[in-house]
Amino acid sequence: MSCEKEREVPSVAEIKVDCRGETCPVPLVETRKALRRAQPGDIVKIVGTHPSSKKEIPMAVEALGLSLLGIEEREDGEWTIKIKR
Amino acid sequence: MKCSQAAPDVETGAAVADRDVAQVEGEAHRRKPEKITLIVHSGDFDKLYSAFIIGNGALSMGMEASMYFTFWGLSRLRRGRLASGPLSKMHLLGLGKLMVKRRMRKQRVRPLEEMARDFRELGGKIFACDMTMDIMGIKAEQLHQELIDEYCAVGTYIREARESTVTLFI
Numbered sequence: 001m002s003c004e005k006e007r008e009v010p011s012v013a014e015i016k017v018d019c020r021g022e023t024c025p026v027p028l029v030e031t032r033k034a035l036r037r038a039q040p041g042d043i044v045k046i047v048g049t050h051p052s053s054k055k056e057i058p059m060a061v062e063a064l065g066l067s068l069l070g071i072e073e074r075e076d077g078e079w080t081i082k083i084k085r
Numbered sequence: 086m087k088c089s090q091a092a093p094d095v096e097t098g099a100a101v102a103d104r105d106v107a108q109v110e111g112e113a114h115r116r117k118p119e120k121i122t123l124i125v126h127s128g129d130f131d132k133l134y135s136a137f138i139i140g141n142g143a144l145s146m147g148m149e150a151s152m153y154f155t156f157w158g159l160s161r162l163r164r165g166r167l168a169s170g171p172l173s174k175m176h177l178l179g180l181g182k183l184m185v186k187r188r189m190r191k192q193r194v195r196p197l198e199e200m201a202r203d204f205r206e207l208g209g210k211i212f213a214c215d216m217t218m219d220i221m222g223i224k225a226e227q228l229h230q231e232l233i234d235e236y237c238a239v240g241t242y243i244r245e246a247r248e249s250t251v252t253l254f255i
Contacts, residue, residue, distance in 0.1 A: 021193055022195075023192055023194055025138050025141050025195075026193075026195055028141075028142060028146070029141050029142075029144075029145050029203050031145065032144065032145035032146075032207055033203075033206065033207065036207070059146065060145055060147065063146045063147040064146075064147045
């Protein structure tokens with residue numbers, strides 16, 4: 001019975017935010033805007049190049065009590081951060 | 086099972102306590118957030134940037150934020166004047182500001198007008214000092230009223246500041 005309930009998972013949306021080439025505080029602000037638009041359970045995916053934002057977006061995620069699903073960085077400095085609302 | 090009479094009460098109590106702890110942990114971010122209050126006294130272009138960057142950063146990181154505009158800062162809330170202030174240093178009759186603005190565009194720094202809209206969109210509050218309005222002869226209709234929450238005095242700043250963990254004078 002509980003398994004059946006677990007299968008009834010509501011559809012999860014993925015919201016993409018492209019902040020490549022943007023500087024302080026735009027990636028942080030756009031992340032927050034996207035998280036406000038997202039429904040609980042939705043995934044917010046941010047792509048950017050501003051180095052400090054790669055460190056600071058996870059700080060915001062922690063402060064907001066949300067889960068950080070992963071951080072990836074390419075050799076050219078472009079990073080991707082995934083957050084679960 | 087010997088304590089069948091007492092057990093249900095104890096278990097219920099423990100279950101409630103566990104649920105409360107889980108709720109507190111799961112909803113930690115829903116507790117009343119910390120707050121930052123900025124006094125924007127300066128009307129300088131660069132200092133207005135500092136104020137909005139700090140305000141927007143705080144909102145983005147889950148804090149509440151209030152900005153209290155007074156004196157030269159309030160003057161920047163007049164329509165079309167947000168970015169019209171001089172640089173606090175190296176203004177050089179406008180030449181320095183021109184160079185800084187060019188560099189900012191190149192680095193894709195967001196314009197002040199957009200930062201102000203972001204601040205409002207993220208739930209930031211803007212207060213306008215009514216004494217400054219009287220001194221400078223500024224009427225509400227001359228101001229960006231869509232940005233302003235309240236026209237008020239020092240008492241409102243103190244109310245905001247005493248609830249804040251951070252307050253800055255810019």
